Amino acid sequence: MRKLKKHLKQWALATEGWSLPQVRGAFDISQIAQSEEAKENYQNATFYKERWIKEDGLEQKLIVTFSFKYQNYQRCIRSRQIERACKLLESNPSSLKKHRQTDCKRFISRTNVTTEGEIAKNEFYTIDQEIIANEEAYDGFYAVCTNLEEDAPAITKINHKRWEIEECFRLLKSDFRARPVYLSRDDRIKAHFTTCFLALTIYRYLEKRVKENFTSTEIISQLRTMNFYCVPGEGYVPTYTRTDFTDALHETFGFRTDYEIVGTKQMKKILSLQKKQ
Template sequence: MRLSISKSKNSTSLYVIKSTYENGVHSSKIVEKLGTVNELSKKLNGQDPIEWAKKYIVELNQKEDKENREVIVKYSPSKVIAKGEQRSFNGGYLFLQQIYYRLRLDKVCTKISRKYKFTFDLNSVLSRLLYARIIYPSSKLATFQLSTRFIEQPVFELQHIYRALEVIAKEADLIQSSLYINSLKISKRNTGVLYYDCTNYFFEIEQEEGLKQYGVSKEHRPNPVVQMGLFMDGDGIPLAFSINKGNTNEQLTLKPLEEKILSDFDLSRFIVCTDAGLASEGNRKFNNKGERAFITTQSIKKLKAHLKKWALDPKGWSLDDDGRTYDITGLDQTKDKDKVFHKERWMKENGLEQKIVVTYSIKYRDYQRNIRNSQIERAQKAIASNPGKLKKYNPNDYKRFIEKSHCTADGEVAEHEILTINTELISNEEAYDGFYAVCTNLEDDASAIIRVNKRRWEIEECFRIMKSEFKARPVYLSRDDRIEAHFMTCFISLVIYRLLEKKLNGKYTCQEIINGLREMDFLEIKGDGYVPCYTRTDFTDDLHEAFGFRTDYQIVGTAQMKKIFKTTKS
């Protein structure tokens, strides 16, 4: 490093610069701006600024030389390691920490702490709840214990976690709106399309209480559940969520959360995309106002007779913009297998004008029939081997194909219940194979509407990540405020994870990312630094490249690790 003096018309500025060599080109970069000669003269009490700068740079070079020295550590095969001494620490959280601080969540914690005037470090608690939810998902007690595995040690006690959950729940609206506003500074948000869906999470209890109510469990479990409604932006990043009682009608949850987005997030122009279960007439009308619009899946079976007849009519189909019309009964089963045909029309009911777009695909038809054939095989096996287990079933269960009767084919009364395959039901279902419909109030081309609707799978993936990777359920908390705060930490963790995934350009799977971060352990060499214990891979290379710091040297000196801490918090 050396001194650079830059003179302009009004001032002389001093810089610390360093020579670089990259891709065969010699250059230099500014390490630090020291200030102008006039500014330094005032600070240095008459000392010559240029002489001071030269001495300062000598000190910087000496410090850098010390950090770059080779480290020699002596080990004895006869000396036992100290009992109870932790030697291995995780450093994968550092990449999550950089996103956490760039979302300014530390500032949000400071604001909340000042409001409630408590003395424990809310920032330390919240950050560890989030890092652990992604890397070591577990209970709050286990999270407290596992947070000592991170290189930077926690500065709170177990009781502070539960106190933190209470204020996190109280400040849910502030946290969500701040998270969105601050995220705009680190990543462009695609809020032109918002996807909404609901899921529920079960508790290992039997007694209903507060938020925990018996409802239709998505996992078919006989336990009380709470319901989560989630908005996701067009890039798969969560936007806002709400927690409701487990027996709440899902259709009633969209409007209150959307109103919060309108008021707290300063958003007013967007398309809301939902599945058919959330597409009540009231929700469609709500998003038929102002600059809002909707796209929602539509059950063809539930259409009025004349619309159903039109939707299933084999004639009048289009393919992109080729200007032709097709009869789907004359399609080539091989050449046309990957093509998606569509038709559309407008309809007006109860004061709401909307367009229905229907698609037909041979591949989708075959997919549906393969699933049904597998279900029919299961039904046949059940009739032959387990007729006693055929009592209850849901609309998509294979048991729906089993017909029970107490008469023979000749109409005579049978002594025992007769089980057969309901071929009429199979035939009725097959009539809808390959068809798919959406409704919208947009005038856009059918292909554009279909393209938007296709991304609904990403919100389902959000739920899957929270349940499977973040272990968001079962929930072991009992108080409603702590339950809400638990899901707040899961939500923020998902935002951080998605932003990390985006920084890596979607190159790695969820398991590759989480396992990769979890495996980034270091052996602490007291007084010298940290030795990476992980395998350097394409993933770790891309991670370091994306975040602008490296932890994969043979040893990361103590001073260098402190610089990394500072980098992740800047």
């Protein structure tokens, strides 16, 4: 998207003129974004627009897609990176001089002048809100040029799976801690990645069951905090905070653990029920 020429970029980022596969009419994504209910209804939809372009003598079809789910995914990743950047500012500013294009350090700006414009002896580091705003403008969008004859919805469907695959690798490396691998024997390495893959499979199943209404960060972080305090002879007292995710989890799988206390027999019944699903 960022490499498109100015007139193409304006066309691609325009909020009107978007289509959905097998749906008549055009959509304005800015109007959908104004309503939380509408955004939820179109959470898993991939909007698209297309046009033919001729650049450097090569004629191609330019297809641009937009997804609210992809937008949330990108903003979730950026939020984590900004959080890491803030921690770097507090702990080790001297390590901020060099960074990669996708490094969290890109959000940190360095200046050698004071607010009055005078040259300062010390360097000042701050979070660059302009860089954040520039990146946010492209959230949810993706552009692809192709000379394939297939219609745009078919190409869009394939492209939609691309970032989901990327997310799988990111989940494995971060949340499921697949790397680094402190193993040397082949059987143990295979066992490690088999465990990670099974965890990813279970996560994807859970994500589908709660209708993909929550980000990976929300699901994993809240599952990790769903702890209980065992009261001998009484049962289990939930120590977690009730959220939209825990409500969706209970409603989907037909049990509740957010009562004041869950009896021992009831907890065994819940565990037995989930094994059968």
